[in-house]
Amino acid sequence: SFLKLRNFPFHIKLVCSQAAVFFFFFVCLFVCLFSLLQGITESFGAAIHALGASQLTDGVINRSKRMMLDTLGVGLLGTRTAVFNKALKYRITFCRSSSIWGRSDITLPPCYAALVNGIAVHSMDFDDTWHPATHPSGAVLPALLALAETLPSRPSGLDLLLAFNVGIEVQGRLMRFSREAYNIPERFHPPSVVGVMGSAAASAKLLGLSPSQCSHALAIAASSAGAPLANAATQTKPFHIGNAARRGLEAAWLAQMGLEGNPSMLDMDVGLGVYYNDYSPSTMPDCASGAFRWILEDQDVAFKRIPAHLAMHWLVDAALAARGKLQEAAWNFDLSQIQRVTLRVPPSKYINCPFPITEHQARHSFQFNACSALLDGKVTVASFDPAQINRSALKELLSKVEVKTPADNHPSFDKMYCEVQIETAQGESCTARCNTFYGHWRKPLSQEDLVEKFIVNASSVLCTEGVEGVIDVIGNIEKVTECSVLGSYLRMTSNTLEKVYSTGMI
């Protein structure tokens, strides 16, 4: 049409060319608007389907492998817990096909394997924590491993790694839909909201579902989301992660079979928005466009050194520092001289427990963790044994604790601090503060320390060959041909240990 314009009078030529420019402009605008209007749920489905291994950066590969290793370790350790054994006894049926971590003698249908292994991961509150707050890996890895073992397509290590990262990424994206998510929770336990979505996304990825099926997997999973915070600090809390893993996997399977949910689940306030007081969803960028960047690239996770709620880590570091200061200052210092202990912590009801009775309460108690640190000079797995919880020396110290919540102490894992002030009968006072504990994303665990944590945990149930096998496989996961080899290492128990734990002598 521009060629034909040559024969027209000039002013008409101008109008036509202007019209063409305007037309072009409006086409562009339309395309932009259309992509903005593309459903958010749809964009997630498209991204889950399209993200490829080539998009995994070195940074993300490195960080996510550390997450996998840590998760397996805490899960193996967790198979010794009472809550795990209760869940396992409940779920044993005839036929099985997926590995139970730390057990050589049983397997279970994949959904139940995901459930119990997920429970194991969160049983001692020892698993990773992210910002905004959730425990991302425990909701995803157990589902993926269980699923991988049943797939005739025999996924590779890279397939597993990619699916794992999709599951983490989706969780991170969803939490950024709400300002509420940035703070320590009060209503719904975050793993129960975003964890099941991550599991559904990861499972859909590993299953190779179409973009539409991926969207429906998310929609179906949303109906399985949301457990109230009241069950934190109880024996049921680990089920939140276990059920997130299991029900996300189930959602992906149902989507594969053609079940449909609301294709705008993520877009709507009456969709995923029901779990938040403020909700502003946004689309997932087209992963081929170059605008896509993994959240894990910019925001690392925290790995725990203590099997307790993340906030306890600040507190323990501060308590140990205060204790150290007192010991240095006074040669004859002993704990009975302590008159008062003041904790300055962020406001959060469910981790404020002056006299915990159960291990679950103890893991969610500022007071308990501070006093354990002061009494023993360390807080370890053993600190939460019933005998330790019930010590009279501990109880006596607990009665001297006061908790304060200063206005500048924000209940957010990115901003909080903890301060411990010890006052003695002699009038001495010592204060120490921790802004960033070792293991936090601002001060990550060294690779050596991370592997060391894994070895200690895994050795409680696996023989050396199993322990080293897992380290080796995860370390080289991108090159592993069949990721289900991991399952065989996770079942390499040390016979004596397995006998002790499986007779239910907990």
Add this chain to the structure above:
Amino acid sequence: SKCFVFHLQKTIRPVQAARGVHQSAHPAPEDTVTASFGQFISEIKPQHLSPVVLQRSKRMVLDSIGVGLIGSTTDVFDLALQHCQHMYAPDFISSVYGRSNVRLSPTLAAFVNGVATHSMDFDDTWHPATHPSGAVLPAVLALSDMMPASRKPSGLDFLLAFNVGIEIQGRLMRFSNEACNIPKRFHPPTVVGPMGSAAACARLLSLDSSQCSHALAIAASLAGAPMANAATQSKPLHIGNASRLGLEAALLASRGLEASPLVLDAVAGVAGFSAFYEDYKPQPLDSPHDGHAFLLEEQDMGFKRFPAHLGMHWVADAAASVHKLLVGVGPGKISPDQVQDILLRVPLSKYINRPFPESEHEARHSFQFNACSALLDGEVTVQSFTPGAIRRPELHALLSRVRLEHPHDNPANFNLMYGEVQVTLVGGDILKGRCDTFYGHWRNPLTNESLRKKFRNNAEVVLPSAKVERLIEAVDELDRLDDCQDLLSQLQ
């Protein structure tokens, strides 16, 4: 609209100031709402069921089985069943509606039967709004199947457990004013359904009061699904999962799993069951004693005459009366050409306002669709939702002439709403129909004959008539059966 939160009955004592002087910062266990519920569930006995409650709950059991049986013919049921058979281990224990050679593990049987029950939105509805029976009956049936032959519950134990499941749901909904209206955030069967199922199963398992409390608390972590999945194929799974997960919670509690002892209580800064509501004022339950009034005694159940959201029944009845007027005037069939405009005066509720539904699930949740179907055919039936019926051009023509109005005096509340249909004919005549209380609503309950007719229509789709009649008999005599096996054996 006013609700029940402060409507104190003689059986509810006022909330006590429960904070003791304990240093644990928790109220003494005996004083909590959560403990009172656990105690109620474990102590309630068959003699606490009044004749009215027995009668009404047996009607619920019958209707629920019937809609479950017809529901076993749906695509979504098929999908759910295949999922359970392929993705889980074979476990030949609990029966599945309408499939004589199929049994599943108890929780999965509860799941698929629950899906069947809600698959066509044909199951009962209560006030405050939820679908109570579908969340409870499949679990109680599955659990009964699980029990050894020599120790099956009696019909009365079965009925008691069922009623406990209904009662707990009713009590919980009365903790919130929000619950009285048509829902906007969480789909009520997903909030109270698992709790009812857990309570019913805890009762049937004869758990002690502490275990009963823990069953409720465990179930709370499995509760809650967003409204966005209503009017989709996933909705029936809401009831299926409620039933299944409540049973799971009770079984886990029986194995000693513990959860929050304050889950039903209001604790500032840590949400329990309150997480699902904007306003929340829990009330303890009195220990059962002679004269304890079940909620079902004073608030009867609504049964549906056709498989669609309850709100549809008002507009359908209103439109049917206009159809009668039109048919009376001229030839037997309505032609869209006669109609210029259709005005519906209905409550404001987004998820049941669908001008052009495309799937059966959407059609069951569309004021417009149900009004026009009833206008065209004189009634809405199971067949109104077949793909062929949904796509009729004459129906589509009518749909394009519909407008909605939401009068201020028409609240989104099943106890207070009405439906009005105003048809303007081409000639200018205006015909009006209004329905304040449809036949089947608790204010105008289905007669036993009507209920049985619905049951026969449903059940005969999958069972031979002899079995259908035996089922009717078994449910009718349920409170007198020594062994509920007589009921269980007729279901397949």
